[in-house]
Amino acid sequence: MLDVLQGFVHELRSAGLPVSMTENLDAMTAMEHVDLQAREVVRSVLAATLVKQQRHRPAFDTVFDVYFSLFSPAAEDRAALDLPDELFGTAGGDIQGGGAGGDLTREELAEMLLRALQSMDLDELRRLAGMAVSQFAGMEPGRPVGGTYYLYRTLRQLDLDDLSARLVEQARARGEIPDDPLPGRLAREEQEARLRELRRLVEEEIRRRLVADRGVEAMARTLRKPLPEDIDFMHASRDEMLALQRAIQPLTRLLAARLAQRRRRRHRGSLDFRRTVRASMNYGGVPVEPKFRRPHPAKPEIMVVADISGSVASFARFTLQFVHAMASQFSRVRSFVFIDGIDEVTRFFEDTDDISEAVHRVNTEADVVWVDGHSDYGHAFSVFHERHEREVTQKTSVIFLGDARNNYHASQNWVLQSLQKRARHVYWLNPEPRGYWDTGDSIISEYGRYCDGVYECRNLRQLERFVSTIADA
């Protein structure tokens, strides 16, 4: 088992999960106390010893599924290593499914699935998921396509929407789902949950067969998903967008708490003489309990000026969301968005405490198009200068967001030059990799010349680091 465990820890580390020496040892000791036939217990126990951050758990689970599967090398040696079959999950055929259930019609399979979904019989569902993959995925040995492709093919053939509609119909025939909105909604959500389970089983099955075909190492490599804080804003898939969305709130909360603590520690506060003396009265005049004053730290004011044109829209959105979620760390946060025209959107954030609603209003209501809706930094900046420069003071930090791809318009970078003289700081965050800067129509250096810092900001990790620096400054 120890060797198997070492291999597993190695995989975790190459997936980017930090595993320390102590944790590694703990996992080994833990294995002495569990029944190796109970695969899910083994999973829980390894997770408890090796993963100390919940956002790393999905990555852990994927590596676990791949590593402890029947087709991994460890599984092949399991007899010699004296490990139980159960540790490696359910049995099954090779990549093509070994003909299991090969001659069912699509309709027959759908009928069986409906029945299994109705009773939520997990074993049966897993068996059927296996059949579906054999029939529909068209998996072939050595074919260099990813799991997503097979998943898509299988699901399309299974036609989950159709299954879902038929589940509703059947339930209605039994008089279970009246057409009222509320019971309808609850029933629908229940079905969605069940179909999600089916989808998960299909995914698991595909992964299992891919491991069989390509080996653990290769699979682990293709499955390596970035952690939420490393997802690239510019190329996030729909699922990744959701993961980002979910990661923002906890991240900002942690950061706010950390900043507050740092600030407190720095200004520990001076001795409050009067309160100390008053407290000492309880102890016959001996000042045993010194009392301190609470300091009032000064907080900077922030103006964010963001390009929200197509290519950088999601970057702008997450950054605005992040900064507004951190609003308590600043004396005020004002936001401006532009494409070729510019509009202030602070009110959307101040009107509501629901940041996602505010972002929605930014996207639908802000007046940002001047001529043709293609980025024109120069024009937007000169309007900003005209309307708002007077409001910039020594307390203000101005942060520009964008890729500085100006469609070959005039840069008007004198706006930044003049801002830099008035403001406390001027910063620029660019969501493109540094290597692309100043290529094509990017003129980042022309603006960067008048900034106190230009930062690459491609993911939450970099964004967090930046916000933490300015909140502290």
Place this chain on the structure above:
Amino acid sequence: MGERFESVADVVERLRSVDYLADDDIASVTYLADRLEKPVLVEGPAGVGKTELAKAIAAATGSRLIRLQCYEGLDEAKALYEWNYKKQLLRIQADREHETSWESVESDIFSEPFLLTRPLLEAIRAEDPVVLLIDEVDRVEIETEALLLEVLSDFQVSIPELGTIVGKQRPIVLLTSNNTRELSEALKRRCLFLHVDYPDVEREKEIVRVRVPGIDEELAEQVARVVRSVRTLDLKKAPSISETIDWARTLIYLGRSEISPEVIGETLHVLLKYQSDIAKARKELVEK
């Protein structure tokens, strides 16, 4: 090694006997904590049963629960022990007339009767089985976290005036965190990690059934489903298990045996705490 539980299944069963419903992760980690004698860091949103888990383990194993509630500014004196200054001052003053030698006064005032035992020391000195709960550890400052780490590593403490006190046994130790700040790597390394999240419908329904006397299965299921639905909305604060329970109790109290939009409308404030959340849920579930 601790042997309070026979197996993971035994954990599930005995926690259930004290009305706590554990999922796979909770049961496995509890079992492991007992076997490895390592503290568990339990993390998760508010009201998912972190504190309750410690209480349930104590009840299931017939142990005494010792609880250290953390807060900002908690220090050694409140967590571990302190000398009773007032009593010491009185003792010194009382002595002015008797003129005992300073040495003997000193050794007197730094002895057991002048010691105020705080939860950590109490747990170390316990002779009977205990469960130590260090609740909301994310609220303490780094210095205090370091102190906790030290105590948890050796389970002993040295008091300069009294010498070293070594724990006779290793209690099950649970630290809970609402994750308002990142805990130190050192502390995390030392602990087993358990993330508790909102339960699935099946488990929440069971929780409602054991915690709300008089509720039938049908209504419990409806309650759990509505709560799941509410949690999918984008809310400032999603309903916790305790709010689910409160809501179910309210329904029973009002004599509602079935959930309709009207019933939800008149009781939403039990489930949700923010006006904006209530408005959102009303729009989705009541007015549609």
